[in-house]
Amino acid sequence: MTDAIPELVVLLDAAGAAIGTARKDTVHTADTPLHLAFSLYAFDASDRLLLTQRAASKVAFPLLWTNSVCGHPAPGEPLESAVRRRARDEMGLELAELRLVLPQFRYREELLGIVEHEACPVLVARAISAPRPHPQEVAAWEWMPWADFADEVMNGRRPVSPWCAAQVGQLLALGAAPQDWPTADPRLLPPAIPSPAPPT
Incomplete structure (x- = not known):
């Protein structure tokens, strides 16, 4: 029987270019280097946001409420592939749109x-399956209308992870309704993320 292959994260320079890798289980310390990640906000057919509470066993920011899924692209992994993989692994979610x-x-x-x-x-x-969270990743979850969640975060009534709090402010600046948020240009992504393959 062999040990599982350690999960790697992509280390970045200040411009967002890849400069190496580190094991995910060792990278988070008092002096964590800049590395590549992503955040996902998943909505159901009624436009409710899936909120998750980070598991108590998490090294960083345990038991805080946050967005639907967080993760790290593997070295050379396309962003969309990483998001879909992590959504399945962490929350048992299949995604559309x-x-x-x-x-x-x-x-x-x-x-x-x-x-x-x-x-x-x-x-x-869009979440197109029911959540089936991994207990080592997620302590609890719930669906909430985006407007209610955003109001709670911005008014300090729901403590969330610091990245989620900052993201909510930036998302609100894009528009009040998630379906109205414009799709961003992928050329603005950190250069460490592989460019999408051209259509065939």
């Missing part, structure tokens, strides 16, 4: 001596 909305989001935040430091494009999608 996947769109890029905040290609240049990045942040650095610290909690309890652990730093998150990510270039973290934000995407939205």
Whole structure:
């Protein structure tokens, strides 16, 4: 029996270009290097947002409420493939209508001596299956109308992860309704993300 292959994250320079890799299970420390990630906001057929509470076992920001799915593209992995893979692994979700909305989001935040430091494009999608969360990833989940969630976050009534709080403010600047948020130009993504293959 062999050990599982460690999951790798892509390390970045200040311009967002890849400069190496690190094991995901060791990268989050008091001095976490900038690395590649993504955030997904998944909505159901009634335009409710899927919220998730991070599992207690998470090294970074445990038990905080946050967006639907967070993850890290593997080295050389296309962004869309990474988002779909992580949605299945973390939440048992299948997605449709996947769109890029905040290609240049990045942040650095610290909690309890652990730093998150990510270039973290934000995407939205339609969830086309019921959530089946992985217990080591997600402690709880719920559906909520976007307007109610955004109001709670902006008025401080729902504590969320710091990246989610910042993302909600930027998403509201795109428009009040998620279906009206414009699709962003993928050329604005960090250069470490492989360009989509041209249509055949």
